[in-house]
Amino acid sequence: MGGDNAPVAGDGTIGKACDVLDQVAAFGRPVRFAELLDESAFPKATLYRFLQSLTNQGMLSYDPERQTYTPGMRLVRLAHAAWTQSSLAPIARPFLDALSRETGETVHLAQLDSSQVLYVDKRNATQPVEMYSQAGKVGPAYCTGVGKAMMAYLDQDALDKAVSQQSYHRFTDKTLASESALRADLDLIRQRGFAVDDEEHEPGIICVACPILTSGNRMLGAISVTGSTERMDFKQLEAWVPRVRRVAEQIGVEAQAWRFPETRTNVGNDRMQAT
Amino acid sequence: MGGDNAPVAGDGTIGKACDVLDQVAAFGRPVRFAELLDESAFPKATLYRFLQSLTNQGMLSYDPERQTYTPGMRLVRLAHAAWTQSSLAPIARPFLDALSRETGETVHLAQLDSSQVLYVDKRNATQPVEMYSQAGKVGPAYCTGVGKAMMAYLDQDALDKAVSQQSYHRFTDKTLASESALRADLDLIRQRGFAVDDEEHEPGIICVACPILTSGNRMLGAISVTGSTERMDFKQLEAWVPRVRRVAEQIGVEAQAWRFPETRTNVGNDRMQAT
DNA sequence: CCATTTGTTCCAAATATTGAAACTTAGTTT
DNA sequence: AAACTAAGTTTCAATATTTGGAACAAATGG
Numbered sequence: 033m034g035g036d037n038a039p040v041a042g043d044g045t046i047g048k049a050c051d052v053l054d055q056v057a058a059f060g061r062p063v064r065f066a067e068l069l070d071e072s073a074f075p076k077a078t079l080y081r082f083l084q085s086l087t088n089q090g091m092l093s094y095d096p097e098r099q100t101y102t103p104g105m106r107l108v109r110l111a112h113a114a115w116t117q118s119s120l121a122p123i124a125r126p127f128l129d130a131l132s133r134e135t136g137e138t139v140h141l142a143q144l145d146s147s148q149v150l151y152v153d154k155r156n157a158t159q160p161v162e163m164y165s166q167a168g169k170v171g172p173a174y175c176t177g178v179g180k181a182m183m184a185y186l187d188q189d190a191l192d193k194a195v196s197q198q199s200y201h202r203f204t205d206k207t208l209a210s211e212s213a214l215r216a217d218l219d220l221i222r223q224r225g226f227a228v229d230d231e232e233h234e235p236g237i238i239c240v241a242c243p244i245l246t247s248g249n250r251m252l253g254a255i256s257v258t259g260s261t262e263r264m265d266f267k268q269l270e271a272w273v274p275r276v277r278r279v280a281e282q283i284g285v286e287a288q289a290w291r292f293p294e295t296r297t298n299v300g301n302d303r304m305q306a307t
Numbered sequence: 308m309g310g311d312n313a314p315v316a317g318d319g320t321i322g323k324a325c326d327v328l329d330q331v332a333a334f335g336r337p338v339r340f341a342e343l344l345d346e347s348a349f350p351k352a353t354l355y356r357f358l359q360s361l362t363n364q365g366m367l368s369y370d371p372e373r374q375t376y377t378p379g380m381r382l383v384r385l386a387h388a389a390w391t392q393s394s395l396a397p398i399a400r401p402f403l404d405a406l407s408r409e410t411g412e413t414v415h416l417a418q419l420d421s422s423q424v425l426y427v428d429k430r431n432a433t434q435p436v437e438m439y440s441q442a443g444k445v446g447p448a449y450c451t452g453v454g455k456a457m458m459a460y461l462d463q464d465a466l467d468k469a470v471s472q473q474s475y476h477r478f479t480d481k482t483l484a485s486e487s488a489l490r491a492d493l494d495l496i497r498q499r500g501f502a503v504d505d506e507e508h509e510p511g512i513i514c515v516a517c518p519i520l521t522s523g524n525r526m527l528g529a530i531s532v533t534g535s536t537e538r539m540d541f542k543q544l545e546a547w548v549p550r551v552r553r554v555a556e557q558i559g560v561e562a563q564a565w566r567f568p569e570t571r572t573n574v575g576n577d578r579m580q581a582t
Numbered sequence: 583c584c585a586t587t588t589g590t591t592c593c594a595a596a597t598a599t600t601g602a603a604a605c606t607t608a609g610t611t612t
Numbered sequence: 613a614a615a616c617t618a619a620g621t622t623t624c625a626a627t628a629t630t631t632g633g634a635a636c637a638a639a640t641g642g
Contacts, residue, residue, distance in 0.1 A: 043360040044598060045320035045630075050364045050381070057388035066588060075632045080590070085318040089325045090420065093393045099589080103389035105420045106325070108427065111386030112443025113332035114378035118368045145380045146365065152383065168387025319629065320599075341619060350601045355621070374620080 048074070049091075052082045053103065056092060062100030111168065119143065120244065120253045121153040121167070123290060124283045128155050131257070131279050135272055138258040140241075142178035144186075144251070145170070147197040149179040152253070174198040174214050175207050177229035177241030178254040183214075184221040185243045185251040191218075207232045226273050228266070229256075236261045240273050242280040246288045255280050323349070324366075327357045328378065331367060337375030386443065394418065395519065395528045396428040396442070398565055399558045403430050406532070406554050410547055413533040415516075417453035419461075419526070420445070422472040424454040427528070447508065449473040449489050450482050452516030453529040456502035459493040460518045460526040466493075482507045501548050503541070504531075511536045515548050517555040521563045530555050 043050075055071065056063060065083065072079050083101060086092040090106030115121055124141050132139045132155030141153040154166040173179030173194065183194050195211055195218075202209040208217055221227045229239045241256035257276055259269050318325075330346065331338060340358065347354050358376060361367040365381030390396055399416050407414045407430030416428040429441040448454030448469065458469050470486055470493075477484040483492055496502045504514045516531035532551055534544050 043363050046324045046357070046360040046366075047364055049321045049324065050366065053385055057385050060388070061392065064588085069588095076589090077591080077632055077634095078630080081630085082321070085321040088318050089322055091321075091325065093389075102392040103385055105389060105393060105418060105425055105427075107382060107386040107389040108394065108443045109420060109425060109445055110328055110332050110378055111382040111389075112445075113335070114368075114380060114382040114386075115443070117336065117377040118380060119383065143380060145384060150380055150384060152380075168383045168390070170384055170387075339619085344619095351620090352601055352603095352622080353599080356599085 049082055049086060052079070052086060053091060053107075056101050057103045062095060062098060062102050064098075064100055068101070115152065115167070119152040120283065120287060123286050124153060124244075124253075124255070127279045127283050127286075128153060128255070131155070131255070131275065134275065135257050137272075140178055140239075140256045140258065141253060142176075142182070142256070143253040144173065144179075144182045144194070147173060147194045149173050149176055149182070151178075172199065172201070172203075172233065174200060175203055175229065175232040177227045177239040177256040177258075180214070180217060180221055180229070181227035181241040181243045181254040181256070182251055184218040184227065185245060185249065203233050204231050204235050206230055226277060227254075228270075229258075230266070231261065238266060238269055240269055240276060242273070242277045244280045244284045244287065246284055252284065252287055255283070324357055324361060327354070327361060328366060328382075331376050332378045337370060337373060337377050339373075339375055343376070390427065390442070394427040395558065395562060398561045399428060399519075399530070402554045402558050402561075403428060403530070406430070406530070406550065409550065410532050412547075415453055415514075415531045415533065416528065417451075417457070417531070418528040419448065419454075419457045419469070422448060422469045424448050424451055424457070426453075447474065447476070447478075449475060450478060450504065450507040452502045452504035452514040452531040452533075455489070455492060455496055455504070456516040456518045456529040456531070457526055458489075459496040459502065460520060460524065478508050479506050479510050481505055501552060502529075503545075505541070506536065513541060513544055515544055515551060517548070517552045519555045519559045519562065521559055527559065527562055530558070 052068075052072075052074075055068060059067070065080065068083070069076060069079055074082065083092065083094075087094045087101070087104070090104045093102045093104040094100070095102070120141060120143060128139055128141055139155040140151055142149045142151050144150070149171045151166055151169045151171065156166075171179070173183055183191060186194055195214060198211070198214065200209045200211070200214075201207070208214045217227075225242065227241045227243075229237070229241070231238060237258060237260060239256045239258040241254050243251055244253045244255065245251055255276060257269065257272050327343075327347075327349075330343060334342070340355065343358070344351060344354055349357065358367065358369075362369045362376070362379070365379045368377045368379040369375070370377070395416060395418060403414055403416055414430040415426055417424045417426050419425070424446040426441055426444045426446065446454070448458055458466060461469055470489060473486070473489065475484045475486070475489075476482070483489045492502075500517065502516045502518075504512070504516070506513055512533060512535055514531045514533040516529050518526055519528045519530065520526055530551060532544065532547050
């Protein structure tokens with residue numbers, strides 16, 4: 033859609049290079065120099081050199097035949113380290129396995145990254161697990177169970193920022209398509225201790241989600257159990273809530289025991305160093 | 308310029324930033340500033356600013372409590388795009404599924420990245436698939452089936468470089484622990500069209516692997532079927548070779564049809580721009 | 583074949599990076 | 613408790629790097 037990519041930039045050359053990476057990744061397909069140049073804030077020569085450097089470094093991959101760029105394999109290597117060390121996934125794994133076994137439904141583990149939902153692990157009851165295709169995927173926060181569960185437990189500042197950065201695209205006629213509607217739901221979530229997604233993102237898909245919190249109520253992530261309206265109704269799904277909540281609590285305790293690093297509550301970038 | 312350590316560097320600021328990312332990732336655990344400084348070629352203030360910028364960008368994650376850095380979640384997001392767009396995984400998926408079903412054994416899909424084996428997908432017959440824990444993982448090339456299968460089909464230059472960059476650590480007493488032994492095996496592999504790993508990396512683990520090639524014999528990756536000596540012998544495993552080869556061929560054809568980007572045969576970086 | 587688009591290289595000017603050293607915390611020892 | 617030590621952070625002038633307009637080359641197409 034319209035919204036031009038957030039030129040978060042800053043951080044000198046590194047920030048700019050990251051922007052280029054994001055831009056290439058955002059295309060979702062092999063992209064040519066000219067296409068990038070159109071959307072880019074950088075002049076021709078500058079963008080060109082960035083692409084060259086990133087390609088040399090393996091952060092981008094270049095197809096000389098078609099003259100196109102795609103995100104590079106070095107990212108996969110680095111992400112493996114990130115996933116292992118910085119995500120909740122390794123800690124949560126056994127709990128997800130158990131929850132998946134018990135419910136037989138799809139289970140998601142998510143964290144919040146730049147006001148978006150970042151899925152870091154998944155259990156799919158029926159089919160074999162789809163690898164990366166789900167872990168690493170991002171989704172909207174305002175219309176998913178895990179997204180709302182996480183936002184509800186952000187502190188004031190982070191919440192304001194997160195809420196203001198949602199797109200509020202109306203995916204279905206049940207989507208909460210305004211900041212006020214979202215805020216109202218977040219209040220409710222805080223009251224109940226869990227979030228629901230009532231076909232707000234995809235028709236026929238419903239879910240319940242609970243936040244993962246430290247003892248100091250710092251939000252680390254969320255887990256959810258998803259079902260389809262064809263096979264079950266909300267009553268059935270909500271029956272799992274106590275179980276989901278308990279698992280979320282357990283993960284929170286484990287995470288804290290492992291002295292889990294501060295989650296990037298950090299929505300957007302605050303740095304003073306202006307140009 | 309001899310076998311310096313990793314400092315491939317070059318590419319100005321971007322290359323340096325990538326080096327820092329690698330360094331943090333290499334620790335495999337939350338790492339403090341001073342620890343990085345010890346191993347770093349950069350002066351204190353420089354390294355400090357790199358870490359700050361990378362953290363601001365979400366490429367690193369910082370735990371203020373423990374004052375430690377880990378690879379950041381932004382990498383996971385980017386890697387998802389890389390995996391989807393630049394790896395063989397999406398193309399190979401149905402073939403891996405089939406091969407896994409037929410053999411009932413562990414199946415790997417790998418690509419070559421900086422002279423190392425990068426596993427991009429995996430099927431594990433018995434247990435549920437372990438996600439990222441395998442995709443994104445790197446391993447040695449000189450003592451794994453997929454590694455040798457891939458190296459055997461590199462062109463002269465790339466092969467020389469790859470062969471010279473192996474560590475030749477003797478994991479088991481069957482490990483090919485020298486360049487000459489490796490080269491001899493690669494010749495054999497080229498002759499037979501497939502590679503074997505006869506407990507060269509892990510005792511009790513054997514495998515057969517075939518390269519994935521384009522019609523122009525450009526090497527894109529490799530697949531393997533792995534077994535354990537406890538459950539089977541080499542005779543049984545080699546019976547799968549024709550099947551593995553056929554699947555590799557199919558993937559190669561598909562990949563070419565999709566006009567798959569040039570694989571980073573590119574071992575190491577050649578840029579003249581010294582520091 | 584010329585026109586046009588797309589990709590690559592040059593180079594002086596502008597700017598960001600550099601790193602020694604000073605400074606600030608936090609933790610430890612005397 | 614004061615002094616010491618170590619770890620992390622900031623400063624600032626020198627310097628190397630990035631910058632980007634414009635020229636150049638290589639493909640594409642009419």
